[in-house]
Amino acid sequence: MESNNDEKKSLLQDVGLLIFVSLFSITAVLMSLSGNLLLNVIYLFCTILLLMITYFFGVLPSLISNIIFIGIQAIIMTYQYVVQVKRIPWQLSFWMIVPILLSLALYTMTKNQIALQKSNGELRTALIERGAFDEQTNLRTTVAYIEDIAVFAETNRRFDIPVTTAIIKIRYFNDLKRMMSPNQMKLLLKLTTNAIKEKTRTNDITYLLNNDDPTWAILLYTDSKGAEIATSRIKDGFEKKVKSNDSLSTMAISMVVGIASWDSESMKTPYDLMNAGIHETQYDV
Structure with missing residues (x-):
């Protein structure tokens, strides 16, 4: 109506x-x-x-x-x-x-x-x-992410299309936070969001899962290898943006990425995919 x-x-x-x-x-x-x-x-x-x-x-x-x-x-x-x-x-x-x-x-x-x-x-x-939209970054939040995983998982079941999530965080964020001003924090959040948006395809959806410990997520219709290629582009674009920014270039800022694919046999709820991606960020060295 x-x-x-x-x-x-x-x-x-x-x-x-x-x-x-x-x-x-x-x-x-x-x-x-x-x-x-x-x-x-x-x-x-x-x-x-x-x-x-x-x-x-x-x-x-x-x-x-x-x-x-x-x-x-x-x-x-x-x-x-x-x-x-x-x-x-x-x-x-x-x-x-x-x-x-x-x-x-x-x-x-x-x-x-x-x-x-x-x-x-x-x-x-x-x-x-409703918590489905972040005002500062114009990205969907965890609420929308969990709902969309369910849709992606159903597409995977019906058409056998691979579904993968990429979880993106800032390496050593808690240490960086103590050294950065509020303006630098906002700038880093915006810069990271822009780097992710610029390097993803139109049908890849980006989310902001956590503001306090900035955590982004991407849902992709691809396998883990395709997600690795996509996140590699994001990392390169992010690194260039940080180096070209006078306020952030002096700090050791980098991304960590965790990639997990939907497995209908071992995963039962959308949270399983999200938690698997977050777990994988621990191994990105």
Whole structure:
């Protein structure tokens, strides 16, 4: 239901944008045909002001401002006809209609855009509250990791596709922690996350299992040899990033990796795969 609402809002946003662009194109054509350069320029700036009111203050102040603008135009036309004894410039009458249509199109577009942003924010908050999404690194957490292992394991059972996890940690992290500032810690977390993301394939999913003793995990549809190749690329990319970073390059920072493949005979729960990968990090020297 929520997905359908978001699709509807996205469609309305696109429709509002198309109408807004079309109206501006029509306005440009009418300006060139009407010929009164001074009034056209003045009315154009007034229209832009009305659009700003619509964007920042909403539809009601916009409608009130548009009515005032129409009244001003009527006064100008009357003044030219009565005082200056000129013909009423009917060719400029489109300015009485176009600004309010532009304002409504802009309101439709921005209203649905804001609604989509709010919906995305609520979804993000819900994921964080459920513990399935880490706000700092934009990675899934242990909750999602355990759920996804179950899905990967079922795929392995049905299609006999190998499933492997790689567990990644920072070597001697507790010792490094005592020597690093909070900013360096945040930088290391971000740098490691980026190194992992850059070197993994689109269908390889990355997780942050632990913030206190930073532990990352990757789920891959491959065997242990394929995972070794992937983690080797990650290690090389991580090492280059650390060496090129002035704040971290003076420290002996390196990764440890543990690789474990799903074995339906010996593994019964998703935790078995996770624990096997964590256990294997002890042997990465």
